[in-house]
Amino acid sequence: MLAFAAIIVAGGVIFWKLVDAEFQRVFLQAAIRGHYTIHSAFDIVRDLLVYHLAGLFLGVLLAGSALVLLLVAATRRGIGKAVASLLASAAGDLSTPTGTCPIGEFERFGKKIDATRSDTLDTVLKVRSEAAALAAGGMSPEEFRLRWDELKQRIRRIAP
């Protein structure tokens, strides 16, 4: 929002400076040639004003459009990485960082995705090591049964 405002204000200031200097010069010249029929001051500067207004419009529009395209590109890049990260998670990769672009909102979102994946990986690894420990045997049937039931409860808590 501030970047758009900066473009508009910068365009306005440049327009003001250019038009002011040009109008002062043109009015001075027109005053000397005042014996010609002139209906209003606007008649003198009409073409010049239209030319400068067109310049202002095009300049601000081009800069604004460039900013919009930049924002869209940043969004595509940031969210594209987040989507790629979630797709990789579906394939089992829960540890490779998302690495979104360093724009505040996307970076924070990427970190949140990484934290979510990390929590899931942590849970899965704990369940896996417990399953491996139980499969190794060497415990009483009572203890085995107890830990078996706990393990099932832990598995049920994955992606509730």
Next chain:
Amino acid sequence: MSGPEAPGYGPLVQPRYVHGLLLRLCVNFAGGVGVLFVILYFALSRPLPGDYAGIYLALRNLSPFLRPILAVSVLVYALLACGSTSALCVYILHKVAGPLYRMEMVMDQYRSGAPTRTVSFRNGDQIQALAQAFNLWIGTLRRDRQRWLATMKDAERHCLQDEATCRAEMEEALRRVAGDMARYR
């Protein structure tokens, strides 16, 4: 984790949405420039006297007022253009930052251990691929979870037989579950 567009999904930001944004921006700035033109037209269109001296004096006297007239008109233009562009920025935020915020809420819910529903964005929201990718991941996790539980339940059926067979089947099931989980890294 590279690639701006996710394979197999639609574009993250619809080209139609981008064209709409550019068109709205164009209308905004054209409106601002139009207002600037109207202000300057009314400020400068006062009829000049018919004689040479009158025109000369009127034009010379206009010069000191020209700068404030231009300053005020440019200020009005800037305020109007900034106002309408701010409204456009709110529209952009609504369509892009809104879905991001909802995704964050869902992820917070997921991390807290509460049941997570399928994410769906509003019609017209951008970055739909994000919700689809998240749903795919959660769906895969849930399918895996069901498979692991089914493997364990299947092993429990053998407990109707003797204790040794039951224990052996359970340990075998656990090895299979642990092996299946190895794909998560």
